[in-house]
Amino acid sequence: NAGVTQTPKFRVLKTGQSMTLLCAQDMNHEYMYWYRQDPGMGLRLIHYSVGEGTTAKGEVPDGYNVSRLKKQNFLLGLESAAPSQTSVYFCASSYQSWWGTEAFFGQGTRLTVV
Amino acid sequence: RKEVEQDPGPFNVPEGATVAFNCTYSNSASQSFFWYRQDCRKEPKLLMSVYSSGNEDGRFTAQLNRASQYISLLIRDSKLSDSATYLCVVISLYNFNKFYFGSGTKLNVKP
Numbered sequence: 001n002a003g004v005t006q007t008p009k010f011r012v013l014k015t016g017q018s019m020t021l022l023c024a025q026d027m028n029h030e031y032m033y034w035y036r037q038d039p040g041m042g043l044r045l046i047h048y049s050v051g052e053g054t055t056a057k058g059e060v061p062d063g064y065n066v067s068r069l070k071k072q073n074f075l076l077g078l079e080s081a082a083p084s085q086t087s088v089y090f091c092a093s094s095y096q097s098w099w100g101t102e103a104f105f106g107q108g109t110r111l112t113v114v
Numbered sequence: 115r116k117e118v119e120q121d122p123g124p125f126n127v128p129e130g131a132t133v134a135f136n137c138t139y140s141n142s143a144s145q146s147f148f149w150y151r152q153d154c155r156k157e158p159k160l161l162m163s164v165y166s167s168g169n170e171d172g173r174f175t176a177q178l179n180r181a182s183q184y185i186s187l188l189i190r191d192s193k194l195s196d197s198a199t200y201l202c203v204v205i206s207l208y209n210f211n212k213f214y215f216g217s218g219t220k221l222n223v224k225p
Contacts (some may be wrong), residue, residue, distance in 0.1 A: 033213070041217060042201070042216055101211050103158075105157035106155050
């Protein structure tokens with residue numbers, strides 16, 4: 001039962017470097033999300049996807065790009081990392097049904113930008 | 115204004131105590147409501163959904179007041195293992211399942 005898997009789990013970047021975070025889910029969920037969590041701020045939505053090939057901006061999209069070329073994968077890219085992007089990043093997925101839904105989370109990626 | 119607001123706590127309570135958390139939400143079109151639990155440095159996990167009629171799961175009771183736009187969580191007979199951060203979550207099922215999270219309420223249960 002893999003569920004939602006994020007890689008890497010930890011990363012340290014220098015300012016200006018780029019990187020890609022990978023999220024993979026094996027539950028055939030349509031919806032996928034990238035959140036960041038900072039102390040006292042809760043989880044804030046960066047980008048989300050409602051299906052393969054579609055993405056949309058969330059609350060805090062600046063400095064990030066995403067792609068969903070395959071239904072099971074959702075990639076988050078940092079083009080030019082900044083110290084303000086130091087955070088814990090969570091990927092999540094959910095299904096849609098008439099009775100409701102639930103968000104399933106990956107284990108998180110702790111990113112430090114120095 | 116934040117979509118979901120919670121008292122950050124911490125709530126420090128002795129084992130066996132009853133503790134209650136509230137959360138308010140701003141979007142009256144919100145349709146589904148949840149409480150998630152997050153342990154330190156771990157991912158959030160679903161604790162329970164919140165229904166209009168209120169629902170109970172063992173020592174946990176969740177209630178929704180749509181008129182006042184708030185959600186509550188009651189924990190009875192607190193255990194040490196209940197120590198965690200509790201996140202209030204609202205979504206609109208007709209808005210691409212966007213989940214809006216409160217910043218969380220920290221609970222410390224002491225021996």
